[in-house]
Amino acid sequence: MNKDSKSSFITDLLIKKINEKNDSKFNSELILLSEFDIPLCNGSNHLNNKIVLDLNHKINKSDGIIIFTPIYNYNINSALKNLIEMTGNAWKEKFLAFVCIAGGEKSYMSVMSLANSLMLDHRCVIIPRFVYVTGTDFITDSKLNDNIMTRINGLVDDLIKFVKSLT
Numbered sequence: 001m002n003k004d005s006k007s008s009f010i011t012d013l014l015i016k017k018i019n020e021k022n023d024s025k026f027n028s029e030l031i032l033l034s035e036f037d038i039p040l041c042n043g044s045n046h047l048n049n050k051i052v053l054d055l056n057h058k059i060n061k062s063d064g065i066i067i068f069t070p071i072y073n074y075n076i077n078s079a080l081k082n083l084i085e086m087t088g089n090a091w092k093e094k095f096l097a098f099v100c101i102a103g104g105e106k107s108y109m110s111v112m113s114l115a116n117s118l119m120l121d122h123r124c125v126i127i128p129r130f131v132y133v134t135g136t137d138f139i140t141d142s143k144l145n146d147n148i149m150t151r152i153n154g155l156v157d158d159l160i161k162f163v164k165s166l167t
Ligand SMILES: Cc1cc2nc3c(=O)[nH]c(=O)nc-3n(C[C@H](O)[C@H](O)[C@H](O)COP(=O)(O)O)c2cc1C
Pocket: 002, 005, 006, 007, 008, 070, 071, 072, 073, 074, 075, 101, 102, 103, 104, 105, 106, 107
């Protein structure tokens, strides 16, 4: 959501890696939540909101999703949680991978409550590779250390492998 985010270049990196490794059987699309005016979920307002219905459609028709989120208060950010509340069933049976950007290492396990809920409520398959980036992983403002780059490659490889073999 942060327009000055120091981590936004990672989304471009992910898209580039997916396009490099993909044999064009699949399309990838970046959804930046900062570009959508999504109302706060009240339990029923997802039904008649065009922006939400469009996003619902995009999520629903996807096979695999990389969730890229900052960690706020030991969780994903509220904009992403709101999107998931608004689009609930669209997440059914997706392959999901997580990339997190955080202030410190101690919130490493903080996406697990979301991962559990998506596995149990929506039968999502969570790709067992995890990219968790903190400030110390930045060599410069737009360059990450080799360990994180290896993890990003592994995550993209495995997401494509899972999607191709099981869809
Ligand atoms: C409201 C708020 C809560 C945060 N809570 C945590 C947290 O629980 N654990 C953590 O490691 N970092 C936390 N951070 C630090 C952010 O995860 C970190 O600044 C990250 O780089 C933000 O992503 P961005 O650079 O894309 O904005 C928090 C930051 C904010 C603004």
